[in-house]
Amino acid sequence: MESMGDVLRSMNNSELRQRSRALEDSLFNNPLIKKLQADHPELEESRWKLNISRLYQYVEDNNHCSNCPGLEKCPNDFPGHFSKLTVEAVNGSPDLYERKTPCSLKIAKDKENSIRKRIRSFYVDERVLNEGYNLVDIIGKDKERAKDVKLIFQYINETKARGLVPQGLYLYGGFGVGKTFLMCYLLHELAVAGYSGVIVYMPDFIEDLKSIMLEGQKLKETVETLKNCDVLIFDDIGAENLNPWARDHVLGAILNYRMNRKPTFYTSNYPLEGLEKHLSFTSKDGEEVYKGQRLMDRIAPFVEVIPLHGENQRGRARG
Structure with a gap:
């Protein structure tokens, strides 16, 4: 293909002037430019002609946007802008x-x-956070859980209207009824409202603490993140294999800091009574009822309990 320089060198002055006039006439007859001129009669003709390159870019960008191929394939010089x-x-x-x-x-x-x-x-599958949400789908997928889902909507709307309160939600129910999905929806909606949030998959988190504890700075940063985020969700609490250190010095410290400050949310297969029994037992020290009760004193008073009913949706096509 010939370069622009070659093309110009092959044309004589007469051809250049003719081509230039044709391009200029076409540009000033473009409806976009005619409207712009009609809207701004105060601008002298000489100023319009001195800005031909800008007018050309304006028309070209508008044409691209009128036939938009999507943000990823934007043909404009500055993608995503006109x-x-x-x-x-x-x-x-x-x-x-x-x-x-x-x-x-x-x-x-x-x-x-x-x-x-x-x-x-x-440790939460990013697809759950990024797949998008459809209110009709959330409410209508399983009528058995519709009443419970509306309580979550109510919490979100009240938070958007009045701001954060220390009380969170405790969502429990059987496998695959949508507990994690609904908490991710809550997290997304409150993020839209400007709140920071963290969701933690408890079984993997507790397991990984064994290695994190050897990295003092990383452990400190992780705990501080969970303490200070606006919205904290412990997903699938009760499914982890607890050890005394993780329960008393990590989970206990986080909950002790957040109570009366910021809301903490939970999903679990256990009702509160069952969670207390779980938290009372560790693989190392066996059953320690008072330590389970101590932790529950930082959970139960600060949540509204929502039993989530419904059918196991795992493995089913969404629709």
Whole structure:
């Protein structure tokens, strides 16, 4: 393919002037440019002609946006942005100014990224957090759980309206009824409202603490993150193999700090009574009832209990 320089060198001055006039006429007859000129009669003709490159970019970006191939394939020079032209007076003289403006897809993408930055997960499948949510699907998938789901919606709406309160939710029920999914939905909605959040899959978290405890700084940073995030979810609590150190010095310290400060949420197969029995037993020291009760004193008073009913949805196609 010939370079632009070769093309120009092959054309004589007459051809260049003719081609230039044709491009200029086409540009100033474009409906977008005609409307812009009609809206700004104060701008002299000479200023329009001095800004031909900006006018051309404005038309080209608009054409690309009218046939948008999606954000990932955006053909504009500055992907996700289009040229916006305004006429502004500087020192009393109007002139044409160009600004690169994010399109609606770019704005939505940036908003989505900012929401995700507010959410951290430990050992939770990222697909659960990123697959999106459909309210009709959440409510209508299983009518047996509809009443319980509405309580979660109510909590989200009240938090958005009034702000965070120290009381969280304790969601328990059988396998596959949607406990984790609903807590991820809650986490996402509160992140949209500006709150930071963390979800922790307890069985893997407790198991991994054995190695983290050897890295003092990493352990400190992890505990501080769980203490200070706005929204903390312990997913599948009761399924972990507890040891006294993890229970008393990690989980206990986190809950002791958060109670009366920030809400903590839980999903479990156990009702509260069953969770207390679980927390009273460790593989090393056996049953220690008072330690289980001590931890429950930092859980039970600070949650609304929601028994989630319904059918096991695992392995079923979503729809």
